[in-house]
Structure formats: C-alpha cells, structure tokens
Amino acid sequence: MFGDYSVGDLGAIFAMQGFAGLILFSVYVLMALGLAIIFGQMGVINMAHGEFMILGAYVTWLTSSFVQSYVPSIFSGYFFIAMALAFVASGALGMLVEWALIRHLYKRPLDTLLATWGLSLILQQAYRSVFGAREVGVELPQWMLGSQQITDTIEVPINGIFVMVLTTLITVAVAYIMYRSRWGKQVRAVVQNRVMAGAVGINTEKVDRYTFGLGCGIAGIAGSAFTMIGSTGPTAGQLYIVDTFLVVVFGGAASLLGTIASAFTISQAQSTMEFFMSGSMAKVLTLLAIVAILMVRPQGLFALKVRK
Amino acid sequence: MLIGHQPQEFLLAVEGLTVSFDGFKAVNDLSFYVEENEIRVIIGPNGAGKTTVLDLICGKTKATSGAIQFRGKELTKLKENEIVQAGVGRKFQTPSIFDDLTVFENLEISYPRGRTVFGSLAFKRDDAVKDRVEEVAEMIFLKDKLKTYASFLSHGQKQWLEIGMLLIQDPDLLMLDEPVAGMSVSERVKTAELLNTIIKNRSVLVIEHDMKFVEDIAHKVTVLHQGKILSEGSMEKVKNDSKVIEVYLGH
C-alpha cells in the first residue's frame, strides 16, 4: 500500500496524519484519564462514561450558543468558560450517580457494569428528549481555526495544538492530585483497604464520591475537546466507550503513564492507517491488534508485579 | 549437616528458592528438605516469607529462581492443578471453602476423581464417593452437617471443612497455613486432635504462631526471617538459639 508514495511523501503523510490524530489522542487521553481514575483506582466499570463526555460536549455547545447570542464580545475566550462548566456539570452528575447508584455496588463489579449501561441508555434518551436527535456542532472562535505551516508539506491545525496543550496541563494536574496530594493518598488508601482507611479516619464515602466526580468531570472536559473533531449527538458517547476501555486496559489499568502511552499508540495507529484504507478497516485492524496483544499480555503495557 | 545427602531421599527438596516482587526479595535463596512422614513447622515473624514459601510450593506464586523437587518432579514447572495431582495439598490462612455448596458437595469436589471437564460431566456419585465423604465428615466433626450450606458454618467448622477437603484428596504432602488461628480454645483442642489423626502416613508442612501447638506437633522447626532461614532443627534447639530469641521468640 505504500508503493505509490515516495519516501518524502510518506514522511509528510505520517506527520500530517500524526497531527490529525492529536485531537483524537487528546480525547482518548482525557476520556481514559477519567476512566483510569474510576476503574484503575476505584475498580468501578462506568459504561456511562461516554455519556458524561457527551454531557460536557452539550454544555460546550450551549455555552457557545449562549455567548454568541448574548455576549459576543467574549466569544474568542468562551471555550475556557465552556470547559470549566463542562467539568462542573459532568462532575456534579457523577457525584449524584455515585451517591444514588455506584456506592451500592462496590463489591459487584460486573453488576456495576450492567447498571451503568442502564444509566447510559437513560442519559442517551434524556439527551435526545432535551436536545433533539439531530447532531449539533460547535462554532469555534476565529483564532482557533486555520493551521500553522511548518514545512511545505506539513501543516498543523491550531485547535489541535490548543487541545494538546490543554490535555498536557490536565494530565499533569491529575498526576499531581493522584500521586502527590494528600487527597490522592487517601484515594489510594481507600482503594487498597477500605476498612482500614475508614479506621484511620478517612471519610471513605466522601473520597469515593469526589473520586468518581473527578473522573466524570474530566470526561466532561474530554467532551469539550470532542466538539472540535465531531458533532455531538445523543449516542456519540457510546461509540467511544469501548475504545476508551481498551485504551485503559491496554495501558495497564493503574498506570497513568501507561494510559497516555496507549492512548497515543492507538490514536496514532488508527489515524495513520486511515490514510491508506477505509476508516472501518483501520478501526478493525487497530482493535484486533489491541485485543490480540491483550490476549498475550493481559496485564497491559505497564503493570507492576505485586505480592498477592 | 544436610550437605552430602542426595535430594532423592527426601519427599520435598527446596533448593536455592528465590522470589522477587519488583526487586523486593520475599524469599531469598532458601533451601530446606522435608522427609517422608515428617512434620515440619515453619515459624517466623510477620513478613518473613512463610506464606510465600507455601505459595511457591503449591504454584500460586512463580519462583524467580531455584528448584522445588517433589518425588522427583520439578514443581516450579507445573501448574497448580498438576501440583495437586502430584500429591501436594494446601490449606489457606483464611478458610477457603464454597459457601454456596453443601458440606457434602464441598467434600465431593475434592474427591480425586473426575477432575477433567468431561470427567466431571460423567462423574457419578457412587457408594465409594458417599462412603469416603461420610468417613471424612466424621473425622472433621461435621457428619451431621452434610446437607448444610457451608455459608452457615462457624469459623472453626469452616477451617475443619477445608482440612477435610484436603484430607479427601489424600495428599502425600499437606501444607497448612495457620490451622488454628482464630479458633476458640475448645476448637483448638479438637483441631490438634484432628491434625494428629490426619498427619499419619504423610508429610506435613505447617505455618503456626501458637508455640504451644508447635511444640506439640513439630518434628523439626524452620525459623524464617526476611526470606532466609535463621535457624533449623528440633524445637529444643531452635528455642535456645539466640538469634531466634532476638527476632522472634523474645517478643
């Protein structure tokens, strides 16, 4: 399949597709970060994670429409407001869901999976009832459009760079919260020994609720980023959930670094292959490769050998 | 003292056994030998690697290096179920039995027949099985509980049930991890009695903290500390070893 292209062409293609994959990579990383917190740290499978992302996307869309109609003067900066709102909305819904549903199911991971699937159906239908079945698109401010010319053949979309920077910042913040802050220590303590953590005075219920909320909130931010590469519809989240789970599992569930590396590998593989074959075959091959690798190395790319 | 012996004389020969968890050596270059019909007790402070040694022998944990010879078979190369079939039985620290099955069914599952998929489909509950289950149930004081679901048993009864499940396997080497932990005094006495009956004609490897209990049953004691052997020999010898008193018995 490479036969028709010269080496220079191929280099440019890989670079271009690579940058085109950056937004997908960012969405994956943000989605997977949220999942990695919820699944890797709490052991909860949240099948409705995609719907939390879509909530963030709808919030972004609402903000953009609102700002455009009423305060067009700040339109160039609306995206930052939208992201903050998306985080708050998804996070708040996450905490509500944790309180109403998840906390009853911590000892039954498979059942959590089914219950959150039910939740995802309800949310999808709720979006459809509120926002309509039609997909909505977000208008970007002027400065985020266009692209930066790097060489004659390679140019990088500006929103891609923007999202990348943003993702990096959020990742660093999450890493700090989970591994350096006192709160992160509490989360890990609760995960490792719930009873003991409670006994030493950690409010385990509160930790659970905020952890789940944080994971969902990050999904909301992922939704904001998502509006740049796709239009938002009630079922758009479902398309991403399996991919994201694979990203997390492939990376090794408890490893933040693994999550990022695997998001990068998967998004780049898919984006690069898409240039040479149909999108569906690229996806099939990517997913098949991941599943095959997971069958050989089920613990994922990064995993510690622990004393059990 | 042991050097010069041929390993073949022993039932179990552990040599140079090491396991490392991400750099931490839980068991470090450990060697010891268990003879036929010997009762060996492993003692040592918490984190000495006692349970890990049992895990390594029964295949639950894979060794980083070293050899475990059992009746001429290299156990480190076998899977857990193959190790059981070779004649090694293992009781866990916390009772691990099947709550949703009756006492009878718990024991029946351990009966060494029909262990393959299709073997278990064709398995018939004949008189040999029933008699053996009842015989063992009597030994473990649960004869009148055969129809009871295991979830309704007391902690001590669960421990006995697990011992019974091992017994029905009829292993050549029986490994017990703290068999009397968490038991009442009267249960303890009954368990000691039970152990004394079942250790006949087989070798036993026991982890135990209860020194009175250890003195009662041990032929030989191995003291582990930080994954290595601190001392080994008769209870009398070990008790008077200054190193042992310092790290373990002194407390």
Next chain:
Amino acid sequence: MIINSRFFNRSELLGFLSLALLLFLILPLTLDIFRLNLVAKYLTYAFVAIGLVICWGYGGILSLGQGVFFGLGGYCMAMFLKLEASSVANTKIQSTPGIPDFMDWNQLTQLPFFWKPFHSLPFTLIAILLVPAIIAFIIGAAMFKRRVGGVYFAIITQAIAAILTILIVGQQGYIGGINGITDLRTLLGWDIRTDHAKFILYFVEVILLFGCICAAQFIRLTKLGRILVAMREQEDRVRFSGYSVANFKIFAFCVAAMLAAIGGAMFTLNVGFMSPSFVGIVPSIEMVIYTAVGGRMSIFGAVYGALLVSFAKTSLSESFPQLWLFGLGGLFIAVVLFFPNGLSGIWRDHVQRHVDRLLTLVKSRKRWSGRSIAVGAPAE
C-alpha cells in the same frame, strides 16, 4: 437422600410443565401466525439467555459478546439460504448470475472461497455449532489460561462484538454490509416465508429449545455444574483441589457460544434475514438483560426473561419509542440494585412458598432441597 436424584426437582418440574404448556399449547392456540412468529423471534434470544445462565450465572463469566455467536450462527444459516436463493435461475438478470445479489452490486464476479462450502446443508449445520465454538475456544483459551476474567473479559468480549460489527458493515461485497443478508426464500426448496412454514418452524424451534433446556439442566446437575459454582466463589480452592479452572471456564463459554449460535440460526430461519444489528455491542448487552431479568441462575427464568423483555421492547418501542430506552435503562438498574435474582428470585421468595404450602403440607420440612443455589444467599 443427599441430593435430588431426579432430573428436575418439584419446582423445576412445575416450571418445565408450565413452560411446555405455554409454548406448545397456549401460545399456538391463541395467537395468530404473525404474533406466533414474533414469539419465535423472541425465543431465539432464550437460547442465548440459557447459555448465559451456564456461563454467567453459574460460571461467573460475564460475556458481553454473545451477539458475536448469535450472529455467527445466524450468518452461517443465512449464507446457506442466500446461496439457495441465488441460484442461476433466480439471478439471471445480474451481470454475474449465481452469486448473491449484494456481491453483484459490489462488482464481485465470483463467489468468495469462504462461501463455497455453504452450498451444503450438512456443512452449514455443523458450521453453525462449530464456528462459534472454535472462536469461543480461542478467546477462552487465550484469556482464561492467562487468568483474565471478570470485567476484563467482559470488555474484551465487548470489543470483539464491536470489531465483528464494524467488519461486517465495512465488507458489503463479501457479507452484505449494513443491510445484512436479506431476501432469503427457501430451505432445500421448502418456502420458509409461508404461514404454514412459520408455524412448523415455530415448533421446530420450541422442540430445540426444550432440548437445550434439558442439556443445560444436565450440565447444572453434574459435578461440572457444582464446580462452576465453586469456581465462581473460590477460584483458588478449585484450582488447589486439582482442577484446571481455565478448562472449565472455556467449556462454559463454548457451551454458551453454541447455544447462542443455535438461537441465531433459528432467528435467520424465522425472521428471514440476518444483519449486523444483531451482532454488536448493544444487542449483546441486551442479551445479558434477558438473563438478568429472568434470574441469572434460572434456566426457565432465562426463557421467561427473553420473552418478557422482548415483548416489552416490541410493544413499548412501537407505541412510545422514548419510553423504551428509559424503561430498558431503568430495568438494568432495577434488576441489579433490587432484584439480583430476577424473576426467579421473586418467584422463589414470594410465590413459591405459597405454592409449596398448597401442594404439600407434609413435606414442608424438606424445604432445604427446594432452596436453589443463589447469588443473593447469605454468604457470611
């Protein structure tokens, strides 16, 4: 008497007889052929649900990819029927007569190699069972030998469902794409589209279903059934009792796959087409809810669960499409939170004791034998 030596205990016999009465007499006598054909369609999911009882309820292995096996069975059957419908005489207006119409539309000029054996019915019938079993074996062997289970297994099976759907949709020329394989007409010359044929096919399916119920019941009653339960609770203890846990899991998964495939093949026959919309993530997880609603440990419950949920889906999504997704979502949550043993649990806890009291006052002391092994049973 230590265990029931009979094949069905009293309450199971009751379940068996009432289900037989319902499916063999009541429904065929009261429903018109259109409705009866709908029931036949619902019942195809009952096969899948029974498989999940063995695999998930007993073995604790949750597969979110049963649609894969349902689809494989269905597609094998559809390929055979499609070849029969695409005889040279039927397709002489095509540019390449004798190949399925969708291939012709996609400029294929000859039958792909993997279609050729499906000219033979015996091969097709064997393939319906063997193809899913082999794929389940490969997935199971790869995962279970490496001790992958629980949620990881669920996610991997879900990914496989996604892969197969995308693959089928993307390969329109070879396998019919998003439309699936449609316009199926005859089975060995016998027109399956007539009312009479649908009536007969309904009974064929019900007989097969009872065969599968008995097979599942047999597995449940053997030592293998008890090992599955034991494994679900204390995998290590089973392993250290000398069993290869992986092999038992592979077996349960293969059985579930074959049952799903039978359901899929019957679906193709009853409904007259097969498409990727019955393969993917969404249908696969809906198959789990049938079992969950019926009661994950209950074979009869699975049949009722499949019937009731499908019926609710048809009637609700026809009249109130918005309500259906809310209802289905709520069902998932309610079953997990409030009725973990589904209908059979409700039956056991609230109805059965009254039935028991009515039937026999004398034998009430033997209550323990009627207690089925349940997830929700007191554990500690």
